[in-house]
Amino acid sequence: MVDNIAGEHESSFVDSAKDKITESFHDDDLSSSDSDGERKEKKNYPVPPHRNMVHSLSWKEKPVHSLLGGGNAADLLLWRNKKKSACMLAFATIIWALFEMIQYHLLSLLCHILILVLGVHFLWSNTLNLFYKCPQFPQVALEEDTVLEVASVLRLEINNSLEVLREIASGKDLKKFLAVIAGLWIVSVAGSCCSLLTLVYTCFVLLHSVPLLYERHKEKADAIIEKAEAEVKKHCEGLQEKVLSKVPSRKSKDKKLT
Template identity: 35%
Template sequence: MATYSSDSDNDFEPTSKLLGRQRPIHSVLGGGRVADILLWRDKRLSAAILIAVAVMWFLFEVVDYTFVTLLCHVSITTMLIVFIWSAGADMFGWTPPNIPKDILVDTSFVDVASIIHNKFNNFLSICHFVACGNDAKSFFLAIISLYILSVIGNYISTLNLLFFGLLCVETLPFFYERYEEEVDYVAYKIKRQMRKTYRKFNAEFLGKIPRGPAKEKKG
């Protein structure tokens, strides 16, 4: 009967960071404005973005708004407010509306685009490495995960999936930073159990697959 060893369970310390992370979570997220928003360092802006995403989901999913209709109605409402404000400024002595020409700074788009570009390139590199068969465990895990996502996708609309993804991006980094030690410990336990399961599967099934004799390398 095949046996397997669990000596290598100690290769991972309970204090190791999630996904082998060495840098602080703020640095992993790129630092700067984007990381501050995701980690709720600027609570007002983070809350405003989360509320805006929730309102957009409600309008599209519950009220059944289309994008063009919603954009037109928002534009009409904004123009009416500015018109009434401007007209009332002369009659009632209000401060006239002063809307800046540039709402967002150019560097904000550059920072976001740079982070997305780097993360996407790293993701493609990992996918290429796994798809080439360099890590059999990660390859089979990726296939199973993608299949599970494809099944879930049959029951969840694209809009709901997008909203759920944005909700996770907006909340999970914050909660992870707050409960970092607890999450790292749970991740360590899960990783250790997965290694045991894979080692047992390898010893009882994969190890029994007959292989041809190894060819000697020519000197």
């Protein structure tokens, strides 16, 4: 009797364990199927329209801060921090005045800066420490990581600019080609009229003034830009019809040869 009761107890325990295992597998299958269904629903779920609107916006509809790349540089150019922007413009004005108006030379400026730094360091370490307990003069050193980062950024920017110039020179986009040629011609004329430092300083002042004025008078500026784009488009179409359409291409030459 005891053996029969023990056997029945073991069989009932085994059956209950089997039922629990099958139920757990069934639940896992249901949960996996539910998760697959949710994934499919998430995949098939349409993208909200406002996301597509963000990508389809033209540069005129975007804010000026995002057009300038955002971050601290855009804040400086748009005078979000007036003290920093004013300090940058004042520093650039002082440098331009020293080299252009006072006719100061770069080598003399570097030598005078080094004389000042060495004199301050000498007084700091020998004279002031005799009377006061001054802290040590701060050490200035360039880190290897920062130098490598700057070099990598410069390399990428130079490669990107060379790639853009190659695409423009390939003749795929006539508008970009004519715009670059006109811009280079304007820069060459401006370079013959003034020095490189004056040209750089003028560009710096324009960067600190034009984006701010455009942000304040965006509607009027967009209207003027649209008129200018329409005029340029007309001239480009006329040039293409009168000149470029008469130039024989490689395809026409190949057809004649065949």
